[in-house]
Amino acid sequence: MSGVAAVPKIELRGVKKRFGDKIVLDGVDLAIQPGHSQVVIGGSGTGKSVMIKCVLGILRPEEGQIFVDGQEVTHLKGSARDTVLKKFGMLFQGAALFDSLPVWENVAFGLIQGRGVSRARARDIAIEKLAKVGLGSDVAMLSPAELSGGMQKRVGLARAIAADPEIIFFDEPTTGLDPIMADVINDLIVSTVKDLGVTTLSITHDMVSARKISDHIAMLYKGRIVWAGPTAEIDSSESALVDQFIHGRAQGPIKMEVRA
Amino acid sequence: MNVFAAIGRVTLGFFRETGRVSLFAGDSVSAVARPPVYWWLIAQQLMRIGYxxxxxxxxxxxxxxxxxxxxxxxxGNRYGAxxxxxxxxxLGITRELGPVIAGLMVAGRVAAAIAAEIGTMRVTEQIxxxxxxxxxxxxxxxVPRLVAAVISMPILVAIADSIGIFGGYVVGTASLGFNGSIYLKNTVDFVTRQDVTSGLIKAAVFGFIIALMGCFNGFNSKGGAQGVGAATTNAVVSASILILAANYILTSLLFSR
Structure with a gap:
């Protein structure tokens, strides 16, 4: 396969985003091949979430281009944007479940609202997706507020895969979970990704999780990708920035910034 | 501290906010007409905002x-009137106090609730x-909140008009010595259609202001619990001020002869 220039599933070219005077993304270049599981690591406040939101069109970059399946999506709006968004599923950091709706309607939301599936049919699909993440149909009628953090993440994952997306984004999938629940979520991510054959982009600062759920890793630092390569090569990156981060050392080239 | 810089900053901030509110209002109004229409959500909001x-x-x-x-x-006693x-x-209830009092009460109740709910959805990434x-x-x-508020407010004010006049009737007959049927006849003979409709038009505008300020502040809240609290306060304060300002403008427009 090497040598054949496949069209990347997602590609960012020179993406820049600033908030006021603060430059968050300073020319991000990243290509994710179809079927790959890409993890972007980086400290808190390095713009990982901003990068994902730029790809989704929730934020608009000032400069640079973003491609999905070779199509430029940087400035799409309205129904053209909706068409692209139908390829995506996303698991949010805090799960971001709608607390006004029961669990099954959360999972079925994209089907009912975005795709016009009937409620009865959407409910069956929701229960089926909940089973995929290890939740029984008894959970379907509960309110999200009644669930623990780990359970909410599972429901969030079920919602992300409900509409059979081609690409799934995971925003800090293990943050705020105990180590065992984190590992359960990691396993779930790995198995669902394998089942569905999707392309994934995850952002995390949890190296255990990053190693487990990725086949490629890139590191974001000061608004740029400073290293990218296969997960197996991260220990021999020869980058002082990457070494400091993956070993979690306080001393090194990375200085903690006080202000977010 | 440079005084001119401070004045400039405040002025720029004011125009920036005005512009952002106007754009938000434009987006929202243009979204009302376009499908899909969430009828169930409109009904739900009619219950919560109106009923x-x-x-x-x-x-x-x-x-x-x-x-x-x-x-x-x-x-009136001073003139024997x-x-x-x-x-x-x-006159006072239908033209001014009905719409304004109802508007301010609903601003306190509904704008705050809308801002808190949408603000929480914003900071928890639900939006x-x-x-x-x-x-x-x-x-x-x-859209459901705007539509429900614009429909609810005139109905609420129509009810507030009736209850307000009834309040005057109770006090008038029970403690001021008015004859009940004469009190009612004087009211009915005196009030014109325009007195009532002008109040209902105001009510619809106030409903729009209330929902818009609740949604705008909720949408733009940031930074966790404190941000949502600030958004809620801003929603109520800005809705109340805009209601009183709009009331003056509407009165001068509706009763300009």
Whole structure:
């Protein structure tokens, strides 16, 4: 396969985003091949979430281009944007479940609202997706507020895969979970990704999780990708920035910034 | 501290906010006409904004009508004009106090609730989640609240008008010595259609302001619990000020002869 220039599933070219005077993304270049599981690591406040939101069109970059399946999506709006968004599923950091709706309607939301599936049919699909993440149909009628953090993440994952997306984004999938629940979520991510054959982009600062759920890793630092390569090569990156981060050392080239 | 720099900053900030509110209002109004229409959500918001505001609006209208009757009686007494009470109560309630009091009460109740709910959805990324699920947050969250508030407020004010006049009637007959049927006849003979409709037009505008300020502040809240608290306060304060300002403008437009 090497040598054949496949069209990347997602590609960012020179993406820049600033908030006021603060430059968050300073020319991000990243290509994710179809079927790959890409993890972007980086400290808190390095713009990982901003990068994902730029790809989704929730934020608009000032400069640079973003491609999905070779199509430029940087400035799409309205129904053209909706068409692209139908390829995506996303698991949010805090799960971001709608607390006004029961669990099954959360999972079925994209089907009912975005795709016009009937409620009865959407409910069956929701229960089926909940089973995929290890939740029984008894959970379907509960309110999200009644669930623990780990359970909410599972429901969030079920919602992300409900509409059979081609690409799934995971925003800090293990943050705020105990180590065992984190590992359960990691396993779930790995198995669902394998089942569905999707392309994934995850952002995390949890190296255990990053190693487990990725086949490629890139590191974001000061608004740029400073290293990218296969997960197996991260220990021999020869980058002082990457070494400091993956070993979690306080001393090194990375200085903690006080202000977010 | 440079005084001119401070004045400049405040002025720029004011125009920036005005521009952002106007753009938000434009987006929201243009979204009303475009499908999909979430009928169920509109019905839900009619319940929450309209129906559940009835007790508070009714009670304030009753006491306002009552105190109006009392004050006009005392004031009119100085000229021997105390018989004017029914007419002035009806005029004051339908033209001004009905819509304004109802508007301020609903602003306190509803703008705060909307800002807190949408603000929490913002800081917990639920609004971003809507976008990723192919649902336009403006259509899903803002439009139902705007439509429900614009429909509810005139109905609430029509009820507040009746209860306010009834409050004046109770005070007038029970403690000021008016004859009940004469009080009612004077009211009905005096009030014109324009007195009532002008109040209902105001009510619809106030409803728009209330929902818009609740949604705008909620949408733009940031930074966790404190941000949501600030958004809630801003929603109530800005809605109240805009209601009073709009009331003046509408009065001068509706009654310009």
């Amino acid at each position: 559940f505001s009835l007790p508070v609006v009714g009670l304030t209208a009753f006491f306002t009508g009552g105190v109006l009757a009392l004050q006009i009686y005392i004031g 105390e018989s004017i009470v029914p007419q002035i109560v009806a 971003d989640a809507l976008t990723t699920l192919s649902t336009n947050p403006i259509k899903y969250l803002v």
